[in-house]
Amino acid sequence: MTAFAFCPRDGTPLVLTPIDGRDRPACTVCGFADFMHVQIGANCIVERNGAVLLVRLNYGPRDGRWALPGGLVESDETSEHAAIRETREETGFTVALDGLMSMWMRPGFPILVVNYRAHITGGDLQVASGEASEAAFFPKDRLPPLEELAWPSTAHGLDAWRAYEPHGP
Ligand SMILES: [Zn+2]
Incomplete structure (x- = not known):
């Protein structure tokens, strides 16, 4: 650097x-x-009927692996905005954020990834063909195995989601 x-x-x-x-x-x-100058990634953990939305990448070294919808934050937007924007671009769903689920960081060539809880407010599932081959909802006990996840931050976010118990009213 x-x-x-x-x-x-x-x-x-x-x-x-x-x-x-x-x-x-x-x-x-x-x-x-x-x-340090750090890149920031922002993902959504979109839950519906107890299952989480994942997209299957169809490009680059992670081809065929499952990732949370999301991507890198642009310099003129917030991480919240990026998470919502990327989820809409990749899956067709409009989402609203419910809070921070987890944060993962790698030093060296540094990147920090934030995973937000989110729920669908509109749209229909429509995968961006340039980025993903499919998208699907996975229940907690039927998540893809670790070796089929795209990034360490994907596993980190899903671990946090599996452990998460929402507070009652
Ligand atoms: Zn100065």
């Missing part, structure tokens, strides 16, 4: 400054400090 040489806000040359136990490139004008 290459560090910033200039402040991305105002172009000031950055100077190494001890912050939180490490020397980091920092801006003397606006206070910007070069911490």
Whole structure:
């Protein structure tokens, strides 16, 4: 990972400054400090009649594996918006979020994935042919085996969903 040489806000040359136990490139004008830059993924755990919605990818190294509907957050949207948008694009369902279910992170080339609980508010199941070959609802005791899941974050989200017990009124 290459560090910033200039402040991305105002172009000031950055100077190494001890912050939180490490020397980091920092801006003397606006206070910007070069911490980790992370990609954020946002997925929906869409439950219907006790089953969760998964899509089967049909591209890339995860071809044929099951993933939660979702994707990477664009720089001009929130993670909530991205989760809703990607779910609509991939499955045809309009959803509303019910809360955060789990969060998974990988350091190194860093990515942080948030999995939201969601329910369907409209639309019909229509898979985006460029991204998935099918979509289906899986009950808790009939989820695909671990080796058929697309990402570690998929397994993390499904583990959280299996363990989740909604509070009564
Ligand atoms: Zn600055």
